[in-house]
Amino acid sequence: MTTRYQKPKGTRDFYPEEMQARKKVFETIREVTSKYGFSEVEAPAIEDFELIKAKSGEEIRQQMFMLEKKGNEQLALRAELTPSLARMFIEKQKELQKPVKWFALSRMWRYEAPQKGRLREFYQTSVELFGSDKANADAECISMAVDFLISLGLTDKDFFVKINNRKLLQGILDGAGIKDVEETLRIIDKAEKLTKEEFEQELKKIKLNEKQAKTIKKIITTNELKTIDEEELNEEAKQGLSELKEVMKLLKHYGKDKYVRFNLSVARGLSYYTGTVYECFNHDESLRAIFGGGRYDNMVEQFGGDKCAATGFAMGDVTLQLLLEQKGKWPIQEKTVDYYIAPVNENVRKEAIEIACKLRKNNIVEIDLMQRKLGKQLEYAASIGAKHIIIVGDEELKNDEAIIRDMQTGKEKRIKISELN
Amino acid sequence: MTTRYQKPKGTRDFYPEEMQARKKVFETIREVTSKYGFSEVEAPAIEDFELIKAKSGEEIRQQMFMLEKKGNEQLALRAELTPSLARMFIEKQKELQKPVKWFALSRMWRYEAPQKGRLREFYQTSVELFGSDKANADAECISMAVDFLISLGLTDKDFFVKINNRKLLQGILDGAGIKDVEETLRIIDKAEKLTKEEFEQELKKIKLNEKQAKTIKKIITTNELKTIDEEELNEEAKQGLSELKEVMKLLKHYGKDKYVRFNLSVARGLSYYTGTVYECFNHDESLRAIFGGGRYDNMVEQFGGDKCAATGFAMGDVTLQLLLEQKGKWPIQEKTVDYYIAPVNENVRKEAIEIACKLRKNNIVEIDLMQRKLGKQLEYAASIGAKHIIIVGDEELKNDEAIIRDMQTGKEKRIKISELN
Numbered sequence: 045m046t047t048r049y050q051k052p053k054g055t056r057d058f059y060p061e062e063m064q065a066r067k068k069v070f071e072t073i074r075e076v077t078s079k080y081g082f083s084e085v086e087a088p089a090i091e092d093f094e095l096i097k098a099k100s101g102e103e104i105r106q107q108m109f110m111l112e113k114k115g116n117e118q119l120a121l122r123a124e125l126t127p128s129l130a131r132m133f134i135e136k137q138k139e140l141q142k143p144v145k146w147f148a149l150s151r152m153w154r155y156e157a158p159q160k161g162r163l164r165e166f167y168q169t170s171v172e173l174f175g176s177d178k179a180n181a182d183a184e185c186i187s188m189a190v191d192f193l194i195s196l197g198l199t200d201k202d203f204f205v206k207i208n209n210r211k212l213l214q215g216i217l218d219g220a221g222i223k224d225v226e227e228t229l230r231i232i233d234k235a236e237k238l239t240k241e242e243f244e245q246e247l248k249k250i251k252l253n254e255k256q257a258k259t260i261k262k263i264i265t266t267n268e269l270k271t272i273d274e275e276e277l278n279e280e281a282k283q284g285l286s287e288l289k290e291v292m293k294l295l296k297h298y299g300k301d302k303y304v305r306f307n308l309s310v311a312r313g314l315s316y317y318t319g320t321v322y323e324c325f326n327h328d329e330s331l332r333a334i335f336g337g338g339r340y341d342n343m344v345e346q347f348g349g350d351k352c353a354a355t356g357f358a359m360g361d362v363t364l365q366l367l368l369e370q371k372g373k374w375p376i377q378e379k380t381v382d383y384y385i386a387p388v389n390e391n392v393r394k395e396a397i398e399i400a401c402k403l404r405k406n407n408i409v410e411i412d413l414m415q416r417k418l419g420k421q422l423e424y425a426a427s428i429g430a431k432h433i434i435i436v437g438d439e440e441l442k443n444d445e446a447i448i449r450d451m452q453t454g455k456e457k458r459i460k461i462s463e464l465n
Numbered sequence: 466m467t468t469r470y471q472k473p474k475g476t477r478d479f480y481p482e483e484m485q486a487r488k489k490v491f492e493t494i495r496e497v498t499s500k501y502g503f504s505e506v507e508a509p510a511i512e513d514f515e516l517i518k519a520k521s522g523e524e525i526r527q528q529m530f531m532l533e534k535k536g537n538e539q540l541a542l543r544a545e546l547t548p549s550l551a552r553m554f555i556e557k558q559k560e561l562q563k564p565v566k567w568f569a570l571s572r573m574w575r576y577e578a579p580q581k582g583r584l585r586e587f588y589q590t591s592v593e594l595f596g597s598d599k600a601n602a603d604a605e606c607i608s609m610a611v612d613f614l615i616s617l618g619l620t621d622k623d624f625f626v627k628i629n630n631r632k633l634l635q636g637i638l639d640g641a642g643i644k645d646v647e648e649t650l651r652i653i654d655k656a657e658k659l660t661k662e663e664f665e666q667e668l669k670k671i672k673l674n675e676k677q678a679k680t681i682k683k684i685i686t687t688n689e690l691k692t693i694d695e696e697e698l699n700e701e702a703k704q705g706l707s708e709l710k711e712v713m714k715l716l717k718h719y720g721k722d723k724y725v726r727f728n729l730s731v732a733r734g735l736s737y738y739t740g741t742v743y744e745c746f747n748h749d750e751s752l753r754a755i756f757g758g759g760r761y762d763n764m765v766e767q768f769g770g771d772k773c774a775a776t777g778f779a780m781g782d783v784t785l786q787l788l789l790e791q792k793g794k795w796p797i798q799e800k801t802v803d804y805y806i807a808p809v810n811e812n813v814r815k816e817a818i819e820i821a822c823k824l825r826k827n828n829i830v831e832i833d834l835m836q837r838k839l840g841k842q843l844e845y846a847a848s849i850g851a852k853h854i855i856i857v858g859d860e861e862l863k864n865d866e867a868i869i870r871d872m873q874t875g876k877e878k879r880i881k882i883s884e885l886n
Contacts, residue, residue, distance in 0.1 A: 048769030049516040049552050051509055052540055057553045060504035060567070067505070081802055081831035081849075083481035084488065088472055088586055089510065089572060090530070090542075095470040109511070109540075110533040114576055119473055119530075121511075121542075131470050132478045141848050143834050146481070151510060151572075155535060165509055173834070180814075180834040187822075297818040348469030381502055393601075397718040401608075410502035413564050413594070413601040427562050428502075 054156075054164025064377030066167075066361070069368070070149055072195045073169055080188045082145040082171065087128035089151060093118045098347060099127045099316065109153045109164075121153035124358060125170035126343070133174050134349035142175030152360075160366070161332040167361035171337070174344065177353035179287055182320040182339055183294035189324065189335050189357055190303045196364075197373035200302050203334060207322040208310035209288040210338070213263070215281025216308075220259040224250050228260065229311040235264045236309075236329070266308035284319070291320050316340055320355065326367055334367060335359035382407035384425035388418050388437040395461070396436040399446065402464055426451065434459075475577075475585025485798030487588075487782070490789070491570055493616050494590055501609045503566040503592065508549035510572060514539040519768060520548045520737065530574045530585075542574035545779060546591035547764070554595050555770035563596030573781075581787070582753040588782040592758070595765065598774035600708055603741040603760060604715035610745065610756050610778055611724045617785075618794035621723050624755060628743040629731035630709040631759070634684065636702025637729075641680040645671050649681065650732040656685045657730075657750070687729035705740070712741055737761055741776065747788055755788060756780035803828035805846035809839050809858040816882070817857040820867065823885055824855075847872065855880075 051057055058066065074084070090111065096104060109121040122128060125148050133144060148170045158164055171188065173181045186205060193203055213232075217225050231246045238246065247257045266272065269289070277285065288306065295301050304322075312321045321338035325331070337357020344352040368374040383403050387396035400411040410428065412421050418435070425433045435447040440458065449456045472478055479487065495505070511532065517525060530542040543549060546569050554565060569591045579585055592609065594602045607626060614624055634653075638646050652667045659667065668678045687693065690710070698706060709727070716722050725743075733742045742759035746752070758778020765773040789795040804824050808817035821832040831849065833842050839856070846854050856868040861879065870877045 049513055049519070051552070052511050052513060052538055053536070055509035055511065057509070057556070058507040059553070059557070060506055063505050063507055079825040079829055081829055083800060084484050085481055086479040086484055088476035088478070090473050090476065090574070090586065092470055092473060098470070111542075112531040112533055115474070117473055121532075128478075131472070132480070134469075135478070136480070141845060145831075153511070165511065176834045178834060178836050180832075180836065184832070184834055294814070294818065297815045298822060299819075379504060393715070394718045397715065398720075401719060404500040408500055408502055410566075411601075411605070413597045413599060413605055415599050415601065424562060 052164070054158035056163065056165070060379060061377065064379070065375045068375040068377055069196060069361075069364075070167075073149060073192050076188060076191050076195050077147045077171070080145070080184065080191075082147045082188070084148060085129065085132065085146045086148050086150055087122070087125060087132060089122055089153075090119045091122050091128055093120045095127050095131060095347070096120055096123070099343065107155055109155050123152055123154045125150070125152070125168065126172060126340070126356065126358075127347075129170065129172045130174075130343050130347050130349075130354070133172075133352075133354075134344060134347055137344070137349050137352065140174075143181060144172075144174040146174075147171045161363040163362050169335075169359045169361075170356070171358070172354060172356035174352055174354045176355070177341060179290035179294055179320070181353075181355050182291050183298060185337060185355055185357055186291070186295060186304065186322060187298040187300050189337070189359065190300050192359065193324075193334070196368060198367070198371060201327075202367065202371050203303070203324055203326055205304045205322050205324045206307035206310045207288070207291065207304050207320065208307055209284035209291075209319055210311070210317045210321055211284030211319060212277075212281050212288060213284070213308065213311060215278050215284055216259065216263065219276075219278045219281060220256050222252065222256050222259070226315065228252075229313070232260065232263060232309050233311050233313065264309045267306055269306050272308075287319055312336060312338055316343070318342055322357070324359075326370075331366055332363045334363050379429065380408055381410050381425075381428050381430040382432065383409045384421070384428070384430035384433045385409060385411040386418060386421040386425065386433055386435045387412060388435065390415065392436045392438055392441060395441055399434060399436060399461060399464060406465065473585070475579035477584065477586070481800060482798065485800070486796045489796040489798055490617060490782075490785075491588075494570060494613050497609060497612050497616050498568045498592070501566070501605065501612075503568045503609070505569060506550065506553065506567045507569050507571055508543070508546060508553055510543055510574075511540045512543050512549055514541045516548050516552060516768070517541055517544070520551075520764065528576055530576050544573055544575045546571070546573070546589065547593060547761070547777065547779075548768075550591065550593045551595075551764050551768050551770075551775070554593075554773075554775075555765060555768055558765070558770050558773065561595075564602060565593075565595040567595075568592045582784045584783050590756075590780045591777070592779070593775060593777035595773055595775045597776070598762060600711035600715055600741070602774075602776050603712050604719060606758060606776055606778055607712070607716060607725065607743060608719040608721050610758070610780065611721050613780065614745075614755070617789060619788070619792060622748075623788065623792050624724070624745055624747055626725045626743050626745045627728035627731045628709070628712065628725050628741065629728055630705035630712075630740055631732070631738045631742055632705030632740060633698075633702050633709060634705070634729065634732060636699050636705055637680065637684065639701060640697075640699045641677050643673065643677050643680070647736065649673075650734070653681065653684060653730050654732050654734065685730045688727055690727050693729075708740055733757060733759055737764070739763055743778070747791075752787055753784045755784050800850060801829055802831050802846075802849050802851040803853065804830045805842070805849070805851035805854045806830060806832040807839060807842040807846065807854055807856045808833060809856065811836065813857045813859055813862060816862055816867075820855060820857060820882060820885060827886065855885075 111119040152168045153165050227250050317338040318341045319339035323336040324334040339355040341353045385396050385400045387393050400409050403409045433449045444461050445458045448459050532540040573589045574586050648671050738759040739762040740760035744757040745755040760776040762774045806817050806821045808814050821830050824830045854870045865882050866879045869880050
């Protein structure tokens with residue numbers, strides 16, 4: 045119906061069925077994190093904009109929900125959890141056993157134009173692993189992310205992970221004498237969405253010479269490790285290649301190699317990442333990234349902590365739901381009601397409530413709250429899918445009895461109330 | 466350690482132990498709601514300020530986190546869930562089976578001075594029951610709220626519920642010719658916190674005559690139903706008294722009468738409530754209300770829906786935690802790690818990972834991610850409380866074996882890797 049008030053743009057209401065399905069998905073994710081020995085944490089939904097700015101720069105303000113300033117604090121709704129978790133880690137950096145393996149499953153907000161797979165309010169699984177600079181930590185995270193999707197019923201036919209290394213990419217750009225790395229990475233990131241002409245145009249804009257442009261084109265088409273000529277690489281790129289090979293080898297040990305493909309053009313935005321980077325897509329890449337992450341060894345120090353390696357990833361719920369629905373794997377959860385208690389009139393209300401209280405120890409029980417006539421009660425009980433109805437009547441009560449109807453078979457029988465449990 | 470960035474005022478970071486305890490508490494609450502046949506829902510954390518204003522008036526802006534206006538929407542962080550759930554209910558009012566029994570367990574924000582039992586960001590269990598104007602619905606909600614606390618380990622020695630009826634209170638005020646009901650209710654609400662002199666002062670401010678002042682004093686000291694002279698009441702007050710008695714009778718059927726006490730001074734704020742109202746406190750009332758709620762039969766219509774009765778309550782996590790901690794009932798949850806897998810060197814990494822993957826099907830498993838020497842690994846495994854360590858060494862592997870150490874007994878033995886599960 046027409047209502048006077050609407051939910052804000054880019055947000056969702058979760059009615060019981062949607063909520064149940066979502067809870068089931070989150071429960072599956074939590075089970076996997078638990079088996080990997082990750083601990084759930086949570087940070088405030090509102091954060092000091094200074095913290096956010098330290099990671100993402102002042103220009104991120106455009107894409108954030110900023111709060112009206114009341115006291116001294118300039119607060120914003122968090123758009124991701126990494127800065128908050130880094131802040132929390134630093135606060136206890138000395139006392140925490142390394143590696144610290146944390147995850148959170150909570151809400152984020154971005155002020156962006158809502159579109160397919162992108163909302164202003166969404167849930168995100170955020171995973172951070174602090175304290176290990178080894179490829180083992182990256183592989184553990186990627187393996188867990190893949191296990192999220194497998195546990196949700198997806199297979200290698202449904203998704204794959206593009207993997208790269210920022211040192212390798214950066215080293216190649218440096219080697220080619222490309223100075224405006226940030227802008228170049230931006231072009232590489234969006235290259236797939238551009239026509240050939242648009243792409244050439246973009247390269248011209250950043251004034252690359254012919255050889256440099258060729259390097260960029262090669263980067264974009266490179267997706268086999270063997271096509272990289274190691275001899276041509278500088279030290280930084282060699283280091284990156286070695287890290288990449290190590291992660292790939294470990295992922296084979298995890299049995300996850302068939303989900304993972306090298307792709308030299310994966311850059312994942314700006315200056316944040318320092319090593320392994322990855323993004324997960326459905327095969328025709330008709331959806332946005334399902335999850336993405338990588339190594340960020342400089343942030344803890346940059347935020348005022350002691351230098352500390354870190355790696356992690358994030359998976360939003362919007363694209364995930366689209367993919368699961370496409371593949372018929374989004375769970376359908378129906379409400380369960382074990383017993384509906386139907387007093388035939390208000391004289392037996394006391395006994396009806398007592399039966400409800402007793403059965404509620406072990407069952408999901410509804411009782412009439414409308415003082416409806418019996419016929420209406422039975423209609424309602426059927427509409428909510430109650431498995432059994434217990435009809436409480438004066439006559440039966442005299443013998444400590446009530447009538448129970450099995451809604452599946454339609455059969456009725458008398459039961460002793462004192463024997464219910 | 467000193468960090469560069471702080472969490473915002475009045476917010477909390479949840480490290481693993483705190484998070485685990487909180488999850489346990491929330492799980493208990495969810496179990497109870499489920500047994501009562503309530504369904505979990507969720508609404509956006511950000512809401513149109515027009516909606517909030519419609520319920521609470523423009524002046525509520527002071528106490529809200531307002532968002533900087535970017536588009537046409539003036540949004541705010543929700544401070545309670547009732548307006549959002551009423552909006553959601555109205556949107557599907559025609560198709561939903563009545564009664565609609567909803568709850569949510571989610572975050573709220575209030576811009577208030579942080580103090581004991583009050584934070585700027587908190588969790589709240591919000592319960593709403595739409596579609597029944599019967600006392601049965603109020604009693605069902607109160608019984609469930611009491612069952613929340615019982616399930617968390619509290620008893621009637623720890624808390625009690627003050628109950629009243631707004632029609633009764635309003636009728637008495639009307640009967641005494643008191644016009645400024647809103648201000649009078651405000652004074653009644655805070656009377657317990659005032660000295661005798663301050664209280665007299667407040668009464669003078671609203672210009673009550675002597676008889677009216679006497680009425681107010683009587684209201685504040687009335688906490689037994691039998692002291693109310695029904696003959697003296699006007700029709701509205703009589704109706705309220707009758708509703709109140711009905712709820713009390715039903716609560717007796719629920720076995721909850723020993724938790725509930727009549728108290729004529731419970732007003733719960735402004736014009737919102739229309740019938741039953743209640744608030745739960747610890748016995749010396751040293752803490753804020755643990756939960757509070759009541760009937761609000763006008764809001765759905767006021768928000769643009771068809772007229773529809775409604776009742777519900779809310780319970781915040783901050784006071785609840787204080788009370789549970791005081792009573793030694795706040796759960797203590799320790800991290801469980803079933804197995805820690807320790808490769809003796811990188812040559813056996815493959816097999817160590819394979820063992821981890823295998824055991825993770827049914828267990829919580831950590832594996833070295835730091836490439837630490839064995840001694841350091843064993844220290845770490847002990848520090849995280851691992852129940853078993855599996856040491857993976859070259860020699861044992863030749864026989865498909867590894868060494869398992871039971872951390873409780875300290876005993877070691879060899880096991881066949883292929884037999885692990």
